[in-house]
Amino acid sequence: MGQHDTQQVCLNGHQITDNYHRSPEFRRKFCSKCGAETIYKCPNCNHEILGDYHVENVVSIGFPTPIPTHCENCGSSFPWTAAKAKLASKLAESIKIDYFHHVEQICSRFHLVAKQIKARHDDRETLHINDEYDVQDLLHSLLHIYFDDIRPEEWTPSYAGGCSRVDFLLKDERIIIEVKKTRQKLKAKDIGEELIIDSQRYRVHPDCEKLLCFVYDPEGWISNPRGLENDLNKKEDDFEIKVLIVPKWH
Template structure:
């Protein structure tokens, strides 16, 4: 899709938001609901056409909470309208940010433009494929020896190897600034990309609660790191000990004090 065409189509979806924010009690509710469902689906398809289907762009849009359950009383209808309006207001700046990204980084002379795979998207690909890679590497010819993923250090070794597919300058176990009287080391620092990667592996002792607590501490600590604009936390959970992984991801994935935090719990 051409640059100007992509921008124009995203702007059109933004313009439709104002028409969907308010619902008049009565027959208009049903019509408004149909328009909203169409707008949401059309926007998702558009984002997938503009960007890669598995990129963070469509995930960010789908993660916005919109209430579409039918109200059965005045109070429920007011709550429905509040949640719908709140969701649409969150969707607007995300679409505007996509427009800004296209304006700043797309080459308008290239009619076959494909967006650059950004650092976050590259690492997300590695997180998504890590479990498949970890299981495949166990199957060696003639039962030759291989790496067994027993603990967090094994995860670090494999993930480091995968990072070399995309990045040249990878610093491992980089010291962090002191926090609460102590200091630690980050798993990986991509200095040029100003990105820190923190890895964890669940176990009997590292439960969902403890994972959440550790990540909160990590987020607070890394905010003061001079080379951290983005913090990516990958939690490898092969036994699926975390019962609500998407909930934990959504709770912790946010931008705080200018630092982008993205949590990936895999396998899905």
């Protein structure tokens, strides 16, 4: 019967040779692909890394020996195992759908949609945006473009002795959307104070990692929307709040 040779692998997980003993001419101190140092034994127990299975007088034509993630002798992970897992995690994160961006995109174009639905054929009836409930109704419809599970008026846990309902909860995406519509008695100062209270309340919600505060200001009651957004936007490790005022007249 045959026996296994040993393989040499760089610390980043590139195989140098799986016939370390039978073909010593292929050994390398450093990897030609990434420049990392190479090993052929487990750093923890000094057991040689399993290589090609060779049977005398039999020529095997096939794929290279798989690079193991853990030592068969002591069970410890090889140096490249954690590196590959970290790289895979970064790759998965880079292609992860940014649902928060989808919500921002919908809200940023909300005013264009609100204007467009007024221009109906033969002046047919349409939705007029007069108060926050009208804003919520139209926004709810638009959210269905990207989301399936949209929970309106979800209760929040008690905060400072009281509790309230959030306007929309996207449970799977862990996003809460708070809707405000400005009016003569609800301008920048009042909006800012309300959103500060809201952000503290929603932060303790078990399904909230990101909070988007959508402020619809069609009459332009907020004179410095960029300034208000910058004052209230906050991003931390476990929570992000973003204020989006639409449209911006300045």
